[in-house]
Amino acid sequence: MGDHAKTTAADIERALRWKFGHWRKNDYPAAHRHLAERIAREWKRFSREGVQDPESIYRHWVMVLKSEAYTPHITITFLLHLLLPDQFPIMDQHTFRAMNWFLKDARPEWPERKAPTDFPDFMIYKEFFDSLHTAWQSRNDAPTRSDLDKALMVFGQGLKMRSLGKTPVGLTNWQRLLL
Amino acid sequence: MALALRSVELNQIIDRLVPDLRSLNEDYDDAKYPAHA
Numbered sequence: 001m002g003d004h005a006k007t008t009a010a011d012i013e014r015a016l017r018w019k020f021g022h023w024r025k026n027d028y029p030a031a032h033r034h035l036a037e038r039i040a041r042e043w044k045r046f047s048r049e050g051v052q053d054p055e056s057i058y059r060h061w062v063m064v065l066k067s068e069a070y071t072p073h074i075t076i077t078f079l080l081h082l083l084l085p086d087q088f089p090i091m092d093q094h095t096f097r098a099m100n101w102f103l104k105d106a107r108p109e110w111p112e113r114k115a116p117t118d119f120p121d122f123m124i125y126k127e128f129f130d131s132l133h134t135a136w137q138s139r140n141d142a143p144t145r146s147d148l149d150k151a152l153m154v155f156g157q158g159l160k161m162r163s164l165g166k167t168p169v170g171l172t173n174w175q176r177l178l179l
Numbered sequence: 180m181a182l183a184l185r186s187v188e189l190n191q192i193i194d195r196l197v198p199d200l201r202s203l204n205e206d207y208d209d210a211k212y213p214a215h216a
Contacts, residue, residue, distance in 0.1 A: 102195070106188040127182045135189040143200055151196060151203035177195055 007047070009040035012082075016040075019078050019090075035072060038065070039079070054080055054088070058119045073115075077122045089129040090149055091122055094156030099128045101159055 016036035020028065042064050051057050061076040074092050081088045089095075096116050103110040116122060129148065136142040143151065155177070161167070162178065196203075 102192045103182075105195070106184075106191045124182060128184070131182065131184045131189060132192060135186065136193055139193070139197075141197060141200070143204075147200065147204050150207040151200050154203045154206045155196075177199055 007043065007082075009043050012043050012079075013037065013040040015082055016075065016078070019075070019092075035065075035068070035075060038068075039075070054084065055119050057083065058122070073117060073121075077116070080122070088122075088126060089145065090153075091116065091125045091129075092153065092156075094154075094160065095129075095149065095152040096121070096125060096156070097159050098152040098156035099125055101155075103128070 013036045016032075016039060017028070020032040020036070039061075046060065046064070049060070051060050057080055058076055061079060062071055062073075065072060065076070077088070077091050081090050093115055096113075100110070100112045100114075104112050113121065116125070129145075129152075133143075133145055133148055136148070159178075
């Protein structure tokens, strides 16, 4: 999305609608609509303040949204992705779950976390994602950042379904990763 | 806290993902996220 001073409220609302998974829906949950509209309303003020440092941007939005029922950490990290897409991957509960699974597998002493709750969690995910993507480049089959993001998201969704005792629907042969 | 993943750890994760990368991407819900970039 680049220059956030040029980003309109409508752009933000559309991007959040996509992130919340409601791109093709005429109607979507009131809580998501409320959050998207609130962030869109606050965007012009945010742009005027000219906050550039990633952690400052994160803290800015935590403060702006502190009156919400919960702090939408994942939504805030998505705003950072929109502002700095080459620096910050998309993190959500699924990719965070996938990261923890792979880290626990590679490093048994890893203190697994269920959900991100602060900026350092996002930085850990960024480091994980960047390290993995960079290390992969020395191989012939290196994925793009987008493909790696998608794979981690689907994997994390599968982990969630498995934890609920459900068979991941529509997934093909990745289950053997869990053996 | 930094992860500072070692190359042996990164290679282990990559080796686990390599065979399934294509199917994981194919399973991505394009209906839900049609314009993922």
